[in-house]
Amino acid sequence: MWILDELKKRSDSDVTALIHRERDISFQELWKQSEIMAEYFKQHCQTKAPIVIYGNKDIEITVLMLAALKSGRAYVPLDITFPANRVETIMQDVENELLFNFSGETVNLPEECREIGKRELLSLLQGNPEGTIIPEQDYVQGEDNCYILFTSGSTGKPKGVQISKKNIVNFTSWFAKACELSADKQVVLNQVSYSFDVSVIPLYIYLAMGKTLFSIDKEMLDNTRLLFRYLKESHIAAWVSTPAFLEICSFDDSFDEKMLPELENIILAGEVLTKKLVSVLHKKFSGAKVINGYGPTEGTVLLSACEITEEMLANEKSLPIGMILDDGYYEIQDDKNHPVAVGESGELVVVSDSISKGYFKNPEQTAKAFFKAEDGRMGYRTGDLVFEENGLLYYITRKDTQIKLNGFRIELNDISSNLNLLDIVNNSVVLPVYKEGRVAYLTAFVVLNYKSELSDLKTGIAIKKELKEKIPSYMIPRKIVILEKFPMNINGKIDRKKLAEDYL
Amino acid sequence: MENLKELALDIMEAACETDEVREDLDLDLFEAGLIDSLAAVVVLVELEERTGIKLQPTDMEREDISTVNHFIDFLEKKVG
Numbered sequence: 001m002w003i004l005d006e007l008k009k010r011s012d013s014d015v016t017a018l019i020h021r022e023r024d025i026s027f028q029e030l031w032k033q034s035e036i037m038a039e040y041f042k043q044h045c046q047t048k049a050p051i052v053i054y055g056n057k058d059i060e061i062t063v064l065m066l067a068a069l070k071s072g073r074a075y076v077p078l079d080i081t082f083p084a085n086r087v088e089t090i091m092q093d094v095e096n097e098l099l100f101n102f103s104g105e106t107v108n109l110p111e112e113c114r115e116i117g118k119r120e121l122l123s124l125l126q127g128n129p130e131g132t133i134i135p136e137q138d139y140v141q142g143e144d145n146c147y148i149l150f151t152s153g154s155t156g157k158p159k160g161v162q163i164s165k166k167n168i169v170n171f172t173s174w175f176a177k178a179c180e181l182s183a184d185k186q187v188v189l190n191q192v193s194y195s196f197d198v199s200v201i202p203l204y205i206y207l208a209m210g211k212t213l214f215s216i217d218k219e220m221l222d223n224t225r226l227l228f229r230y231l232k233e234s235h236i237a238a239w240v241s242t243p244a245f246l247e248i249c250s251f252d253d254s255f256d257e258k259m260l261p262e263l264e265n266i267i268l269a270g271e272v273l274t275k276k277l278v279s280v281l282h283k284k285f286s287g288a289k290v291i292n293g294y295g296p297t298e299g300t301v302l303l304s305a306c307e308i309t310e311e312m313l314a315n316e317k318s319l320p321i322g323m324i325l326d327d328g329y330y331e332i333q334d335d336k337n338h339p340v341a342v343g344e345s346g347e348l349v350v351v352s353d354s355i356s357k358g359y360f361k362n363p364e365q366t367a368k369a370f371f372k373a374e375d376g377r378m379g380y381r382t383g384d385l386v387f388e389e390n391g392l393l394y395y396i397t398r399k400d401t402q403i404k405l406n407g408f409r410i411e412l413n414d415i416s417s418n419l420n421l422l423d424i425v426n427n428s429v430v431l432p433v434y435k436e437g438r439v440a441y442l443t444a445f446v447v448l449n450y451k452s453e454l455s456d457l458k459t460g461i462a463i464k465k466e467l468k469e470k471i472p473s474y475m476i477p478r479k480i481v482i483l484e485k486f487p488m489n490i491n492g493k494i495d496r497k498k499l500a501e502d503y504l
Numbered sequence: 505m506e507n508l509k510e511l512a513l514d515i516m517e518a519a520c521e522t523d524e525v526r527e528d529l530d531l532d533l534f535e536a537g538l539i540d541s542l543a544a545v546v547v548l549v550e551l552e553e554r555t556g557i558k559l560q561p562t563d564m565e566r567e568d569i570s571t572v573n574h575f576i577d578f579l580e581k582k583v584g
Contacts, residue, residue, distance in 0.1 A: 222541060224561040244542065251545045252561045406542060433521075440542075441521070457524040457531075464537045476537050479522055 001172045002165070004069060004139055006208035007031055017207060018190070020059050020215040021230070027210070030063060033125050037067030039132040040124060044114075045097045050074040050148055052094060053194075054087055055102030057217040060121055061194060062203070064100055065147075070134045074145035076160070077194035080218060081472040084108070090150050090158060093361055142166045148360050149197055149297050152410045152475065154401070156417025160360030161297045163197075170353035171300040172204050174325045178291055178305060179205050181264055185237035191216040192241060196407070198269050198293075200301045201240045211238070221245070224252065228259070237262045239288075242270040242407025247277050256284040269293035269302060270407035272395065272438050273319050278308050294321035294395060297409070298369065298380050300354040303328065304393055320392035328352030332386060345387040345396055351379040403432045405439045408474045415444065415477065418470045422463060424448055429486065429494055430477055433504050444477035445499055447485055456482045508584055511554065512576045516569075519546040529572040544569055557583060 011031035016024045025033070041051065051068045053075055055061050061077070068075040076094055078087050084105045091099065091110060099115045101107060109115055116124075140146055143164050150158040179201065181188075188206040190213035192199040202213050214234045220227045227249075239246065239260075246268065249255045257263065266281060266288050273292045281290055295302035306322030313319075324330045331339050332346040340346040355378035358366030373379045385396040401412040412430045419428040428446040432439040444463075452459040460480030467476055481503055489495040516525045520538040525531075533539040539547075545561065547569055552558045559582065568578040 222566055225565070228562055248541055248545055248561070251548070254560065254562065406540075441540075455527065457527050460524075461531075461536045468537075478520070478537055478540075 001176055001205070001208055002169050003172075003204050003208045004066070004136075006210070007066070010210055013210070015210065016212045018059050018062055018213045018215060019187075020057055020217065023059055025059050025063075030066065033060075033063045034066035034070055035132050035134055036125055036127065037064060038070035038134045038138070041067060041071040041073060041098070042134075042138070045071075045073075047095075047097060048073055049096050050076050050094050050145070051098050051100065052076045052078065052087075052091060052096045053100045053102075054078045054080070054082070054105070054107065055100070056080045056193075057190070057215040058102050058118065059215070060118065060125070061100075061102065062207075062213075063125070064121075065194075065203070069140050069146055070138065072138050072140050072144065074140070074148055074162075076148045076150065078150070079193040079195040079472075080105075081193070081474055082195070083469050083471065083473075085469050086158065086471060090160070093160065094148070140165050143357070149195060151297055152402070152414040153365070154411040154413040154417075156414050156421070158414075159362060159365055161356050162358065162360050163297075163300055163356055167300040167354050167356060168200070168204055170327060171200070171302065171325070172208070174327070174354075175201070175293075175302060175305065176205050176209070178307075179209075179238065179265065179267070181209075181211070181237050185262055185264060187212045187214050187235045187262070188238040189214055189216065189234075189236050189240055191221075191245060192270075196270065196409075197297050197301045198240060198242065198407075201267060201269075202238075206238060206240075224248075228252070228254065231255075232259055234260070235262050236260050238265040238267065239263060240267045240269075243268050243273050243277055244271065244406040246281070250277065250280050250284060257286065257288075260285070263288045266290045267293060269295070269305075271404040273308070274437070275313050275319060276436075278313060278319065282310070282313075292319055292321060294393070296380070296382055296384070298356045299350060299352065299382070300356070303348075303350050303352065303354065303382075306392065317389070318394060321386070321395050322393065323391060324350060324393070325352060325354060328354065332388060333381075343387060343389060345385055347399055348382045348384050348386045348393070349379060350382065351375075351377050353377060355380045403439050405432070405442065405474065408472075410442075410475050412442075415442070415467075415471060415475055419444060419446060419463070419467060421470065422466050424450065424452065424459075424463065427486065427494075429496060429499060431496060431500055431504060433479075441479070442475075442477035443479040443481060443504060445481045445483055445486070445503070447483050456480075508579050509576055511583075512572055512579055515547055515550040515554065516572050516575060518550045519543045525572055529576075531572070532570055533572075534566070534570055539569065547575075551583075555583060 010027040013027040017027045017030045148160040153159040190202045290308045293302040293305040304322040330350045351373040415430045416428045426447045426449045430444045487495040487498040
């Protein structure tokens with residue numbers, strides 16, 4: 001299953017492809033507009049460098065993604081939660097010739113890069129009434145990158161995960177079966193930020209199936225009343241999100257099968273799914289199946305998945321993350337990279353055509369996590385500790401200091417590295433605070449370079465404000481604790497355990 | 505009124521998990537990064553636990569919990 005093949009079959013269709021608030025676009029227009037922009041890329045770009053898109057959920061973002069694929073280029077989606085500063089850092093690596101900026105933020109452009117705002121884009125889309133036809137040999141092929149997702153990196157610089165057409169086709173061919181909807185059901189939730197790969201499910205599976213994507217933007221997320229007003233009219237049949245977002249919605253009594261009577265599939269991924277949430281969902285949506293997916297961005301959205309049954313809920317274990325995808329093979333390994341005994345826990349290592357070729361222009365980090373298997377396919381050390389029982393995998397925790405907060409993947413050292421760049425900060429440590437078995441928020445401990453005249457609260461707020469210019473808003477610690485000095489352990493390192501005991 | 509203020513402070517302290525909310529009642533809690541949409545749900549849970557009054561997320565605007573003083577006004581309307 002490949003999105004451009006499927007959309008081509010629908011290039012004359014009047015069916016709605018995407019809805020965002022009061023605007024929509026048909027499959028026919030989507031095809032035509034992406035042809036126009038692909039032609040524009042061919043004419044205006046000297047290189048095959050990726051196209052960078054800085055925005056949220058505007059319909060035109062999908063036009064640009066498809067246009068990039070048609071012109072043989074990858075796209076780099078950067079959500080508006082990214083500050084301009086981080087966008088600039090990423091663009092230095094990508095060396096893009098075009099930046100499509102929907103964010104309203106001012107971005108300092110490198111010399112060879114041109115910025116196109118929404119207004120200019122809309123007028124470009126008006127042009128070319130004759131219609132161009134981009135030949136299929138121009139499209140991205142097998143090993144070509146389709147998208148590069150920049151994810152939190154422990155050095156403070158984001159890592160770009162390269163995903164090829166081969167990776168996507170492998171993922172969608174496997175997971176599309178779990179996504180099937182009844183023939184009369186049409187609408188699918190498109191809420192997940194494009195810089196997070198769970199958004200690939202609506203885009204590369206459901207849109208390719210000819211379904212209509214119903215887009216939810218950031219403002220709607222911040223305003224439950226507005227969100228519900230749209231959801232009530234949405235006719236959504238498939239829900240794709242993180243557990244955290246669905247949990248917020250589920251807190252409202254009115255959010256149930258009366259609000260979403262057509263809901264059949266609930267696909268959740270991006271963080272640990274709790275039994276509590278699934279029980280609530282089974283009550284609220286008695287006719288819908290709940291699918292739990294697991295996978296790092298490096299393995300193209302999901303490496304395993306399963307439907308959660310009543311039996312699993314009754315079991316005393318946590319919920320399983322399912323079985324590894326069809327073409328994959330895996331091993332659970334100990335610290336010395338040897339397979340563990342059956343039932344023991346260890347790091348999940350997967351070989352599959354879904355595994356990325358590595359991090360963009362970052363051979364060092366690539367070599368640490370990726371390897372080439374004997375059969376020539378790519379393998380990836382996930383850093384996730386799991387165990388297996390009765391043919392199902394169960395997630396335990398991370399091997400390192402990477403965490404998930406509300407579905408967002410964060411390297412704690414990414415935050416402290418950026419904190420340490422601030423003038424006032426001498427050194428910092430960031431720790432997660434757990435509630436009910438998962439990360440509720442982050443606390444940063446900082447030692448200052450000089451004494452601030454402000455209260456600790458105001459100093460903390462000032463630090464957060466400066467930090468917000470460097471890292472995405474979801475990475476900002478809720479609490480800043482200012483210390484005179486860090487407690488040290490016998491090895492002369494900062495004693496994180498003591499910090500957690502004393503303050504968290 | 506004084507009781508409502510204490511109630512508002514207790515709830516916000518629990519939701520934001522810091523007594524720093526007591527320092528400045530006009531501080532924008534969203535801007536200060538002390539509260540987010542998930543913590544907003546905690547506000548409602550805390551309110552129910554303390555008063556028995558169950559409100560829905562749709563009963564509350566983001567504005568209503570953006571500062572402690574706004575939250576006191578909100579409680580006056582809903583509880584007081």
